[in-house]
Amino acid sequence: MSSNDEQGQDAVEGPPEQLALMREFLRHEKQVPKAKPRTWRGAPLAEELPVARVMVNKGVLHLDRYFDYAVTEELDADAQPGVRVRVRFGAGAHRVRDGRREGGGLIDGFVVERVAESDYQGPLAALAQVVSPEPVLSAELLGLARAVADRYAGSLADVLQLAIPPRNARAEKKDFPPPLPAPGAPDAGSWARYEQGPAFLEALAGGGAPRAVWTALPGPLWAEEIARAVAATLASGRGAVVVVPDGRSVERVDAALADVLGEGRHAVLTADAGPEKRYREWLAVRRGAVRAVVGTRSAMFAPVRDLGLVVVWDDGDSNLSEPHAPLPHAREVLELRATLDKCAFLLGGTSCTVEAAQLVASGWARPLAAAREQVRRSAPLVRTVGDQELARDEAARAARLPSLAWQTVREGLKTGPVLVQVPRRGYVPRLACERCRTPARCGNCAGPLEAPDAQDLRCGWCGRTESGWRCAECGFHRLRAQIVGARRTAEELGRAFPAVPVRTSGRDHVLDVVPGAPALVVSTPGAEPVAEGGYAAALLLDGWAMLGRPDLRAGEDALRRWIAAASLVRGQEAGGVVVVVAEPTLRPVQALVRWDPVGNAQRELAERAELGFPPVSRMAAVSGRAEDVEEFLRVAELPAEAEVLGPIPLPVTEAGRPRRTQDPPVGERWERALVRVPQGRGAALASALKVAQAARLARGGGGEGVRIRVDPPDIG
Incomplete structure (x- = not known):
């Protein structure tokens, strides 16, 4: 044989059949070269x-x-x-x-x-x-993030940015101690005030997964009750997540957890903590060093191991709605966690949202409330003053306070501080017709008229002075302050009670606690400080301004803010009195008088069911330039049951004014359409909107373009 291969084959000795197999192997090896390393x-x-x-x-x-x-x-x-x-x-x-x-x-x-x-x-x-x-992204967190992205027609990357805090190298180097042993099951404590309270704690301590909508009694004990629920969950060897609206609520629950659990068993997650501390606390949770978390809305994604309970407090607060894409709400995210992780769920608050009432009506959760006798003992006495009575009362001309309010303040100051809630902070009042309440507008640019020096009228937009104003609706020539801010109210009350200290609490300066000594505390909604021993009385002013907002949630939100303020007042047995200045016949006012937020939410839910509004239906808002919205809705393959409402024009964002996330770009004219589907078809709607938006972006439709918001909180 001439080839070296053939000569090599002839040189091999052995049986003929073995030689035949060897020759076949060598030929195959020659035809198929060896793979190179990758x-x-x-x-x-x-x-x-x-x-x-x-x-x-x-x-x-x-x-x-x-x-x-x-x-x-x-x-x-x-x-x-x-x-x-x-x-x-x-x-x-x-x-x-x-x-x-x-x-x-x-x-x-x-x-x-x-x-x-x-x-x-x-x-x-x-x-x-x-x-x-x-490893910061676990399989459980990935599954939750994907579910949130799909529900809100968003991207997984956006959800992960919300769920996982930025890295801090110094925090990663810290060694965490091993987790402490599970504590013993706590006693019922103040949960005994609720008919099913002790049974709820027993279910948590036994490893169960109850779901409850909790209407908390007024007073400061709600934070301790949350801490006892967390302690019962930890006693079963599981973890817990508590989400509250703001830093002040975090501090109260943090202190309660330290008292009930002891130090070293929980972590606090807030944006105010700073990047290193926040990431260090987050890592302590991820590594299993602690099993309980309390925090603001970002804590809804906290990677707690063996999750046994999720808690959300005061779900009607707008702070629980994430302003960054895909704009999820903490309540909905924790509902998803309860479903995916098969854990317990507790939605609590002194008031009750329509969404909470829907959870109970659907059977997904059970009500957890106190008996009516207990509510009457814990809640203050609520008295009403109608706006017509206020207009007739000569004593109310200077500071829009009727005689009943003055009397309540005088009596309350004998035994403690008095809270005065006003709808907005600020000195310059917005004006309206005294007869028909039509807002006073500038004849040049239709901007709002103001009276900064209490004499001359001036436009808040173009600055022109206005003389000889008459109402465009009824022709009347007299004006009234549409909303008087906290600072001006404080000045008026200070002149009326010169010997009493007056404190203000609002956006720029929020008080947390005030002493139990006699004082006037003027606050905007949500900024009310806690008084030591409770307030002796409270005035809820300008109720018509809160109820008159063009918003589907105006009544619900007004009642929630009133109850939150009234919950800081001493109970009726201790002489606590609340006066609300609003039309007494309105349903939210009557719900406050009876202290029945659940009944108000149930009636609101029934009305929304008749009208087809959320939460009975699922809805999405599509906004953008008129031609973009029209094209988007034309190409989107919406579910067959989808109903498009609108579009309607959105207010133009003025230059120099604060711009919210959902507002159009400055100076642009945008429209918004609402897409509504029946309950149970929300996933199909979100999927259709996401596919259409992805196709638009792939074609180069970037920029401000079309915005989508699933379950918008404001559809007014």
Whole structure:
């Protein structure tokens, strides 16, 4: 044989059949060359699971999917599921020249999983860097984030930005002590005031998953009651998450948890803590050093291990609605957690929202409330003053306070502080016709008229002075202050009671606690400080201004704010009195007099069911320029049951004025359409809107474009 291979084959000795197999093997080896080691830019890839599936931090809908990257041997040990990485992403990231990948900027992301092969047919770029080997994205958190993104027609990357705080290297170096042993089950304490309160705690301590809508009694004990519910959950070997609207509420629950649980058993998650402390507390939760969390809305994603209870307090507060995409509400996120993790759920507040009433009406949760006799003992006496009586009362001309209010203040100041709630903070009043209440507008630009020096009328927009004003509706020439702010009210009361100290609490300066000595405390809604021993009395002024807002939730929100303020007043047995200046026949006012927020929410729910408004239906708002909204709704494959309401024009955002997240760009004329579907079809609506928005973005429809908000809190 002439070839070396043939000569080698002849040189092999052995039986003929063995020689035949050997020749066949050598021919096959010659035809199929040996595979070269897999490398990227000369670096060998990981031997096992060389592909990392990454969620890049790019919150646009048409990129809401995982991207595959190669894992080099150098990064193999650290590039585990859940860690932060940096990858090349963008133009040129997938172009290869001379075996080297070009272009693409570095962007952050999370490794979701490691797999053996990629579905992508072309060559893969490799992970550029493992930012930290700390696995911050667990499978449970990933599942929750995906569920939230789907519910709100948003992207997973946006939800992960809300759920996982920014990294702090110094915090990651801290060693946390092992978790403390589970505490013993607490006694019922003040939960005994509720008919099903002790049974609720027993279910938590026994490892159960009860769901309850809790109407808390007025007074300061709600924080301690939440702490006892958390303690019962920890006694079963599980964890708990408590979400409250603001920092002051966090401080109260934090103190209650420290008293009931002791130190070292819970973490506090708030944005005010600073990046290092916040991340350190978050890591303590993720690593299992603590099993309980209290915080503001970002705590709804806290990665508590073996979750047994989620609590949301005062779900009607707007602070619980996230202002960043995809705009989730803490109540809805915790409902999802309760369903996914099969844990207990507690929605509490001194008032009751329509959504809470819907949870009870649907059977998803059970009511948890006190008997009427207990409510009457705990709540203050509520008296009403109608606006017509206020107009006839000569004693009320100077400070819009009727004789009943003056008398209540005088009597209350004999035994303690008196709270005065006014709808807004500020000195300059907005004006309206005294006869028909039509807002006073500038004849030049239709801006609101003001009286900064209590004499000359001046436009709040263009600054022109107005003389000889008459109402455009009824022709009357006299004006009244539409809303008098907290500062001016404080001045009026200070002149009326010169020997009594007057304190104000509002957006710029919020008081937390005031002494139990006689004083006047003037506050805007939500900024009321707690008085030591409770307030002796409270005045709720300008109720018509809160009830007259063009908003579906105006009555519900007014009642919630009134009850929150009245809950700080001593009970009726201790002589506490509340005077509300509003039309006595209105349903929210009557609900306050009877202290029946649940009944008000149930009646509101029945009315919304007749009208087809949320929460009986699911709704989404689509806003943008008129032509963009029209085109979007035309191409979106909405569910067959979908009903489009509108579009209607939105108010133009003026230059120099505060702009909310949902407001149009300054000076642009936008429209908004509402899309409504029956209950149970919300997922289909969100999916259709998400697909249409992703297609629009993929075609280059970026910029301000079209905005989508699922379950908008304000559809007025």
